[in-house]
Each structure stands twice: as structure tokens, then as C-alpha cells.
Amino acid sequence: MMGQSIIVEDVSLSFPKKKSILQMLKKSDTSSFLALDKINFSVKKGEVVGIIGRNGCGKSTLLRIIAGIFSPDKGTCKSAGKISLLAGLGTGFTGHLTGRENAFLYGSILGHEQAVMKELMDEIIAFSELESFIDEPLRTYSAGMKARLGLAVASALNPEILLIDEVLGVGDPVFKEKSKKKILDMVSEAGTVVIVSHSFGLMTSICDRVIHMSDGKIKFIGEPQEAISSYYASEEGRK
Amino acid sequence: MDIQLTEVGPKTSFFTAPVSSLSILFSHRFLIKNLLKRETKGRYNNSFLGYSWTVLEPALLSSVYYFLFIMLADNPDRLYPVWVIIGVIVWTCFGKCLQATVTSLTRNASTIHLVYFPRIIFSYSTVGSTIWTTVMSSFVLIPLLFIYDIQISWQLLLVPLAIFLAAFNAIGFGLLLAPANCINRDIEHLIRFIVRAGFFVSPVMWTWGMAVERGWAADVVLWNPMVFPITLARDGFLGHVTEFPLNGMMISVGWGVLMWVIGSALFSKYEHSAVKYL
Numbered sequence: 001m002m003g004q005s006i007i008v009e010d011v012s013l014s015f016p017k018k019k020s021i022l023q024m025l026k027k028s029d030t031s032s033f034l035a036l037d038k039i040n041f042s043v044k045k046g047e048v049v050g051i052i053g054r055n056g057c058g059k060s061t062l063l064r065i066i067a068g069i070f071s072p073d074k075g076t077c078k079s080a081g082k083i084s085l086l087a088g089l090g091t092g093f094t095g096h097l098t099g100r101e102n103a104f105l106y107g108s109i110l111g112h113e114q115a116v117m118k119e120l121m122d123e124i125i126a127f128s129e130l131e132s133f134i135d136e137p138l139r140t141y142s143a144g145m146k147a148r149l150g151l152a153v154a155s156a157l158n159p160e161i162l163l164i165d166e167v168l169g170v171g172d173p174v175f176k177e178k179s180k181k182k183i184l185d186m187v188s189e190a191g192t193v194v195i196v197s198h199s200f201g202l203m204t205s206i207c208d209r210v211i212h213m214s215d216g217k218i219k220f221i222g223e224p225q226e227a228i229s230s231y232y233a234s235e236e237g238r239k
Numbered sequence: 240m241d242i243q244l245t246e247v248g249p250k251t252s253f254f255t256a257p258v259s260s261l262s263i264l265f266s267h268r269f270l271i272k273n274l275l276k277r278e279t280k281g282r283y284n285n286s287f288l289g290y291s292w293t294v295l296e297p298a299l300l301s302s303v304y305y306f307l308f309i310m311l312a313d314n315p316d317r318l319y320p321v322w323v324i325i326g327v328i329v330w331t332c333f334g335k336c337l338q339a340t341v342t343s344l345t346r347n348a349s350t351i352h353l354v355y356f357p358r359i360i361f362s363y364s365t366v367g368s369t370i371w372t373t374v375m376s377s378f379v380l381i382p383l384l385f386i387y388d389i390q391i392s393w394q395l396l397l398v399p400l401a402i403f404l405a406a407f408n409a410i411g412f413g414l415l416l417a418p419a420n421c422i423n424r425d426i427e428h429l430i431r432f433i434v435r436a437g438f439f440v441s442p443v444m445w446t447w448g449m450a451v452e453r454g455w456a457a458d459v460v461l462w463n464p465m466v467f468p469i470t471l472a473r474d475g476f477l478g479h480v481t482e483f484p485l486n487g488m489m490i491s492v493g494w495g496v497l498m499w500v501i502g503s504a505l506f507s508k509y510e511h512s513a514v515k516y517l
Contacts, residue, residue: 064352070515080245083247108272
């Protein structure tokens with residue numbers, strides 16, 4: 001097939017439950033938890049796909065399969081181009097390093113080259129609005145400042161496929177608007193995007209298709225509005 | 240032009256894993272540089288003496304062992320305090336490297352859950368920072384050269400080589416056990432015990448020469464891969480290349496290489512299933 005960016009075929013993944021040696025000796029069949037159950041879907045190049053579902057339904061795990069963090073027990077996941085996962089802004093942030101050093105560390109964790117980071121540094125400082133604070137240790141930063149620095153570095157990514165896992169909603173209202181705008185910019189630049197969010201308003205406005213997941217299975221794929229109805233219908237059913 | 244679809248995740252061959260781990264290190268050198276910076280800067284963070292601790296720690300520790308030893312056996316070798324310091328430095332490097340590699344996945348669980356890069360990078364960068372601080376701590380030997388009136392020679396370079404060898408002996412074994420430690424943390428407790436017990440089994444408080452004096456002991460001790468690095472460093476300090484038996488050297492280096500090959504291969508094979516336990 002032409003123009004496909006991500007193809008997920010029959011992917012299953014189960015997480016083992018932690019056991020101590022004593023429990024391992026006693027064999028029991030509840031030793032693992034099926035997080036993803038035969039997931040099939042594909043994303044076309046340039047398409048924005050959302051994933052919704054209640055907490056623990058496997059949305060984030062599915063993103064991590066696509067990002068290569070977990071490898072599936074069964075099935076395959078194929079992708080075309082450089083993938084970046086935007087989740088938990090500020091991975092590896094360390095209190096005793098300065099803002100600048102942390103930016104370099106986080107940037108390198110996300111896969112930037114040194115030359116690229118040096119080039120982007122001014123832009124990062126400007127976007128994070130840290131100014132002279134950039135050379136102070138990170139432990140002196142407020143939570144909002146850390147979030148701004150994290151987003152500034154992460155948004156400098158330029159992947160072919162962008163995966164977003166609930167990163168909105170930190171900082172003051174002005175910065176919140178700014179970060180939302182930045183993420184929307186990234187979405188339009190990246191082309192192919194898979195986004196996990198609980199914000200249905202955002203999903204209907206930017207997604208071409210939305211996947212509704214429940215208990216590790218795909219319940220529905222299609223028009224955002226219909227996926228949201230499918231979500232509410234299944235939530236009603238639970239009550 | 241469309242980019243080809245490829246399967247997600249690394250496809251390192253089991254047999255080329257040790258070699259490909261080296262190319263991974265090269266291609267991720269910027270990341271490693273930053274991780275090293277984090278570890279070395281963090282180690283003595285918020286301390287007045289800072290890096291001096293790398294020198295103070297082995298010096299203080301050795302003085303304790305020295306008094307212990309002259310209480311147990313009187314009239315030791317004039318250079319005995321130096322032998323203990325070198326023993327402590329090289330052995331501590333091995334112990335720290337081993338513990339750091341075994342826990343390299345578990346300590347970095349939060350990063351592993353958020354981004355993918357070959358996880359062997361965590362192991363190598365933590366070993367790198369340990370080698371760095373150990374080389375720093377070996378500067379304690381420079382004043383000792385003057386105190387004991389020993390000629391400065393090129394053989395002093397055997398000291399950092401011995402430190403590197405000690406770290407290399409640890410990394411393979413550590414890589415082998417790191418995925419297993421994700422599944423069961425008993426491994427890291429076991430390793431902590433091995434490091435403590437190994438302190439006495441290895442020539443930290445005694446020397447290869449003392450083992451040779453006892454005859455049969457030398458044949459047993461030869462099988463400990465840490466005897467060679469420690470002896471190499473001690474002989475280097477005195478300004479001569481070691482007279483350690485060749486078969487002992489081969490056991491030590493052979494163990495290091497064998498464990499590194501097996502450890503790298505098993506690490507790359509099991510890292511993916513192991514991270515699910517984190």
C-alpha cells in the first residue's frame with residue numbers, strides 16, 4: 001500500500017505481574033495482564049489520528065509500541081520515518097544541572113544532535129521565557145518554569161511522525177494558550193500525528209479519524225464525532 | 240518520494256551485539272556526553288569538598304585498613320599502606336561499575352518509559368563516569384610517590400590501564416544481569432553481597448606476593464580475575480611492568496572479554512522483555 005505511515009498488525013502485549021520468588025514457585029494463571037489485544041489499524045501519511053478511551057484502556061501503551069519503547073508479544077508494527085513521542089515533558093531533568101545543561105540533556109535524550117541543539121538554544125531560551133534563569137540550577141525553578149523549558153526543547157523536534165500523549169495543561173493560562181498553539185503548530189508541521197487526549201474538543205477540531213479503545217481492544221475507528229458517541233455509549237453501558 | 244516502511248524496534252543480531260554496541264556508543268556520543276555530565280556533576284553535588292572526596296575516600300578507608308592490619312600482623316611491608324590504597328581504588332572501581340551496570344535499567348525506569356534509545360547507553364555511561372571518578376581518585380598516589388621516594392616512570396600509566404581493566408571485568412557481568420534485575424530485584428542485593436565478600440577474596444588488604452609466599456594459595460588466587468588488575472596497578476606504581484604469570488593475565492582478560500561478549504548479546508536479546516517489568 002502506498003502512502004501509509006504506520007501499520008499496526010495484530011499487535012498484542014501483556015504486562016507480567018510482579019512476583020517475588022515465593023510466588024513464582026506457586027504457579028497461578030493470573031500472572032499477566034493483557035494490555036493490548038490484537039490491535040489492527042493503519043495511519044496514512046499526513047493524517048492526524050486521535051485515540052480516546054478511559055484510563056488504563058491501553059492508549060498510552062499503544063503509543064509506546066509505535067515509538068519502539070515496548071515491543072509487541074505478537075504481531076508487528078511498521079512505520080516510515082523518524083518518530084518522536086511527546087510525553088512527560090522534561091524526561092531526565094536533573095535538579096543540580098543548570099537550565100541550559102538540562103536543555104542539552106533532554107534534547108540529546110530526545111535524539112537531537114549537538115550541532116542542532118546549539119543552533120536551537122536561542123530559540124529555546126526565547127520560547128521558555130527563562131532569560132537569565134537559564135544558567136541557574138534547575139532546582140531553583142518553579143514547576144511552570146520547568147514545564148516551559150521542557151516544552152521548548154520538545155517542540156524543537158522535527159519528526160516525520162509525531163506521537164503525543166496528554167501533554168497539555170501546565171503553567172499559567174497565558175503559557176497554556178502558547179503551548180497549545182505550539183503543539184498545534186507541531187501537529188501541522190509533522191504531518192502524520194497520533195494523539196492521545198481526553199480533550200474531546202481538541203480531538204474533533206484537529207483529528208481526521210479517532211480510535212475508541214476499551215480494555216485493550218479497538219471498539220471503533222472513524223469520524224471523530226462518531227468515536228466520541230461510541231465512547232459515551234460504552235461508558236453508559238458500564239454503569 | 241515515500242519513505243520505506245520498516246518494523247519498529249531494534250533488530251540487533253544476537254551474534255554481532257558486542258560490536259554493534261560499540262557503534263551505538265559512537266552514534267549516540269552526544270547523549271552519552273550529557274549523561275556523563277549529569278552523573279559526574281551529581282555525584283558530589285551540594286558538598287563543600289566536592290571532588291576532593293574522590294581522593295579522600297580511598298585515603299581515609301586505607302588508613303583504617305592499615306591500622307587493622309598492623310594490629311593483626313605486625314611489622315608489615317614499608318609500602319603496605321600504598322598497596323592498600325591501590326587495592327581499595329581498583330576494587331572500588333570494579334564494585335561500583337558492577338553495581339551501576341546491574342541497576343542501570345531499574346534506576347532509569349522513568350526515562351525508559353518515555354523515550355526509546357538503545358538502553359545499553361545507560362550502562363556504558365554509568366561505567367564511564369565511574370572510570371572517570373576512579374582515575375581522579377588515583378591522584379592520591381602522586382604525593383605518595385614523594386613520601387616513599389619512588390621514581391616517576393612511564394609505568395605509572397599502568398594504573399589507569401588497570402582501572403580500565405577492572406571496569407571492563409565488571410561491565411560484561413553487569414550487562415548479563417541487568418535485564419534479570421528488572422524482573423527480580425534480588426539480583427542487586429546479591430551483587431551487593433558479592434562486592435562486599437569479593438573485597439576480602441581479592442587482593443585489597445593482601446598482595447599477590449603474600450599469596451605466592453604461601454605457595455598453594457597462589458594457584459587458587461590466580462583464578463580470581465581481579466588479582467591481575469590490582470597487581471598491575473601496584474607494580475606500575477613501583478615503576479615496573481608486572482611479573483604476574485601469563486596464565487593469570489589470560490584468565491583475567493579472557494573473563495572480561497567472554498563476559499562482555501555474552502553480556503552484550505544477552506542484554507540486547509532480553510532488554511525489550513525486561514523493560515515490561517519496570
